[in-house]
Amino acid sequence: MNGNYVVSRRLIYGLLFGGAVGCSQRSDGSGRSLESRSYAMRSNGGGADDGNAGNSQCRPKGDPPSPPQPAPPPACLPSEQDPGKDRGGHRDGQDGKDDGKDDDRDLRGDEGCDSDHGKKDKRPNILLLIADDMGYSDIHAFGGEIDTPSLDALVGDGRLLTNHHSGTVSAIARAMLMSGTDHHLVGEGTMGVPGDERKGLPGYEGYLNDQSLSVAELLQDAGYHTYIAGKWHLGSGISGSPASLGKSPDQWGFEHSYTLLGGGANNHFAHEAAGSKNFSSDGVYVQPGQPGQPGGTGGTPEVFYSTDFYTQKLMAWIDEHHDDGTPFFAFGAYTSPHWPLQVPEPWLSQYKGKYDQGYDPLKAARIERMKCLGVLPEDFVPSAGLPETLAQSPASANWFKPGAKNISAIHDLDDGYVDYRDGVVTKNWSSLTDLEKKAQARYMEIYAGMVANLDHNIGLLIQHLKDIGEYDNTFIMFHSDNGAEGWSLAGPGDPKTTDEGNAAAGVYETLGADNGLQFAKSIKYGRRWAEVSAAPFAQFKGGQGEGGLSVPAIVHLPKQHKRMRAITGFTHIEDEAPTFLELAGVSPPTQPAPANIDPNTGKDLNAGKVIYKNRYVYPMTGSSLLPYLADKHNHAGPVRARSFGTESYGRAAIYSQDGQWKARWTEPPFGPMDGHWQLFHVATDRAEMVDRSSEFPDLVADLFLQWQSYMTSVGGVEPNMPYYAFY
């Protein structure tokens, strides 16, 4: 367990408000550096942090695009740039030393460190806002052309985390968020119950299991009000349901909840059937859209759109208990911009005609803007994306058959494993028919409208906090739950027929609108747009590439009034629960669980667990980010003194202890056809463009062993058939 969050209240407030204890710069914790070994590479200045900004020509916003030029000019004002990027050409380097005088923040509140003497509970509120399947570069502060003024404003008195990571998919990410530890330990080894040989194994229950802590419950124990509105995805059973369904959020410490229990809504306008068990509210199944319920006749409100409704619920709960002086933990678990792509007006029409030029110009414009903002260094080489394939490539003869010897992260050609999956159709813009282009452009317009609507709602929520005087005492964190979703409407095949059908008169006009049905017309924007959203990174949701794991993240500290420079060191969603606990002055349980020796194996089944309310649970292993967040200097190194492994669907990766390297395994044909582990120097090649595995085989072997050790430590089991079903 990391000891960062076993700290005194005084230290916390010292860190937060610059009181007597003050801020101390932390080491990056990398006591044993792979970089110092024979694998050393000298950074060329192209790392995520120390970009050479000298040639940047940042054009002001408002340059009118001149159709039919291929893309609007990138817009980036000096005021939008990260304070760590100066136009003289350098930023804080990886030594983390301050080289600027422009970002001194003033977090000192009126109370300073004397919060213990106040009458009101001065512990900060915590507002966590999560987008669903939104890519790294969609919002304006991360390079996107989508209008997100509310998040821009949050960055204005917050800071970016440009190297923040999550799980590959929703339930995996949320399991780590709630538990503060690895998803294999707490029931979401894979999203949902696996349909393979791992079914029934510990950690593969498909819901948050009883060996998990809950950050909400720990905060509730400490006196916080706790609210969640939006997606839960960690169990669908209300109290009294079969254990196999897992538990609804009210049983995990949420005082108020209104949640979509599963992973994806059938529609965003709440047309649930009368007997639906897709939603729960405060521990009871509800059916939004039915009479008397939100979205239904006589309900409050009568018009339901997911993002709008969840925002309204959060504000109502915050108001309900505002006068009692007790802080809150509010989790806006938004389901936007997850498919089905739907949004009401005016957002449905807001981006009409904005994406007619297709994928590549938009991706290029985003990358140029990211460089201008300082999110990327000037010499960053982006991912090239998937190669164009106009027909689905065949799998090996035995793929998906019993007895197949599938190439996996632990078996390759050298071991006689030869079977691999089929490839997918991925077409360039120039290969699309006019009708396909028309449909594809419309998908992205609707997606952008959903992101803009989400930003609008975040703006309403933040303005509400300001109106009731709580903004200055609220810690706010925003990020996406995983990378952009590249699941095509046609699965691995060619979506041509579907897309041309969607472009037809009489259909096209209805795309993205409320069709009044329980099951909305399914619209997803597909692989190429997902690559744009994931720019500049490789892969997307479901992959262990940076495009699958990296999420745009923004943090605002209580009483933060100025923008602070980005944190560019590797951080992870596992770190969030420990951060929240430290903010609240809560120490998680540490009493070791008694040994429980398996008579057959001699293994202690309680090894590493702690006692919490008569349960034996896995402790939080994430690292509190608060010391780094409260420090005005950039933190460019990892926040943990160990390598960091990850796995889902048989796809795998491990980051070296110093954060410089990443070994990644992807199944063929998306990864190498011989099944070897790839090696990337992510400090200079976070786009994972250059496989260095043949240059540094010893490092690959070392990281592979560390990854195996990680898998053993979390009870992870590789599936016989690595397969992410969604593309």
Ligand SMILES: [Ca+2]
């Ligand atoms: Ca998601």
